[in-house]
Amino acid sequence: MRYIIYGAGAVGGVIGARLFEHGHDVVLIARGPHLDAIRERGLTFQTAEETKTLTIKTVGHPSEIAWKPDDAVLLTMKTQHTAAALDDLRAAAGTNIPVVCGQNGVENERIAIRRFANVYAMLVFLPATYIDPGVAQASASPVSGILDAGRYPHGVDAAIERIIGDIDGSGLSAKPTSDIMRWKYAKLLSNLGNSIQAACSSDDDARSLHIRAREEAVACYKAAGIEWATSEEEAERRKSMSRMAPIAGAMRGGGSSWQSLARNTGSIETDYLNGEIALLGRLHNIPTPVNSALQRIAARLASEGAAPGSMRLEQIEREIEVG
Numbered sequence: 001m002r003y004i005i006y007g008a009g010a011v012g013g014v015i016g017a018r019l020f021e022h023g024h025d026v027v028l029i030a031r032g033p034h035l036d037a038i039r040e041r042g043l044t045f046q047t048a049e050e051t052k053t054l055t056i057k058t059v060g061h062p063s064e065i066a067w068k069p070d071d072a073v074l075l076t077m078k079t080q081h082t083a084a085a086l087d088d089l090r091a092a093a094g095t096n097i098p099v100v101c102g103q104n105g106v107e108n109e110r111i112a113i114r115r116f117a118n119v120y121a122m123l124v125f126l127p128a129t130y131i132d133p134g135v136a137q138a139s140a141s142p143v144s145g146i147l148d149a150g151r152y153p154h155g156v157d158a159a160i161e162r163i164i165g166d167i168d169g170s171g172l173s174a175k176p177t178s179d180i181m182r183w184k185y186a187k188l189l190s191n192l193g194n195s196i197q198a199a200c201s202s203d204d205d206a207r208s209l210h211i212r213a214r215e216e217a218v219a220c221y222k223a224a225g226i227e228w229a230t231s232e233e234e235a236e237r238r239k240s241m242s243r244m245a246p247i248a249g250a251m252r253g254g255g256s257s258w259q260s261l262a263r264n265t266g267s268i269e270t271d272y273l274n275g276e277i278a279l280l281g282r283l284h285n286i287p288t289p290v291n292s293a294l295q296r297i298a299a300r301l302a303s304e305g306a307a308p309g310s311m312r313l314e315q316i317e318r319e320i321e322v323g
Helices: 010-021 032-041 079-093 108-113 158-168 180-191 194-199 204-224 231-240 256-262 274-284 289-304 313-322
Strands: 002-006 025-029 043-046 051-054 057-059 071-075 099-101 119-122 135-138 149-151
Touching: 002 010, 010 025, 010 043, 010 051, 010 135, 010 158, 010 256, 032 057, 071 079, 079 099, 079 108, 099 108, 108 119, 119 158, 119 180, 149 158, 149 180, 180 204, 180 231, 194 204, 194 256, 194 289, 204 274, 204 289, 204 313, 256 289, 274 289, 289 313
Parallel strands: 002 025, 002 071, 025 057, 043 135, 071 099, 099 119
Antiparallel strands: 043 051, 119 149
16 A cells, blocks of 8 residues: 655654655655755654654655555645645545545544545544654654544444554554544544644643633533543553653644744644634534634734744733633
């Protein structure tokens, strides 16, 4: 099986690097300076233990690939880019190729299944960083991350078992999981803090804001009849990824939304994180003032080109109160 990593930034770069260094056939799809850097000098893959340069075939668009029947696509771009990316993929590869959504949030699978017959959801616990073009960093040890997956909306089949088998033997931990969306809804509760980390900090006061955002989300889940994995289940599953380690003497700066602001990308994924809770609240008449404010704030910071940590917590609180 050949693996097409579509969106080879932080998470995609690490997955592609791990599969490639363990002997699998990998093609990366990247863009902009990141694409140019990988083509020019290879992908620089950094962990706490070592730095490697990997010469992985990298293209800028699905149309540049000669597609084969045994290909599988791992989507690893942020959700705001998914629909356009999948339109390009469908035009190049057809509608039967396996598409695995290794992304935050719960909307990517719905976007994909409108276009493709074989869609899989992937839970991603993988602390990775992409700031500098051509460089992907994996901060966790002894394995780089957890990538459990199952068929969307539920179930397991031979294709995902094969994919999971390859990933699990490549410096990552992966299990086939029939109720995978239950796990992705649980991960979304954690990702509600991404916007807080990007906007201000992760100190004790900011963590209390995350708790309030989670409480709104849980109320929405209950109103919508959505099930999610417990914190105890998540903690047990994370044990294989036992520690975070510094790379080149520095700890990881921040998560995916923090990195979007740090790279000044002009967009951010919070419409599909905090915005998912705002959506559920509006559908089920549940107030979501914290998540709605965080959604607005993150979008504004991204559009203004603001750096991470540009706001104070009291500014966020005032915006929540104003509504």
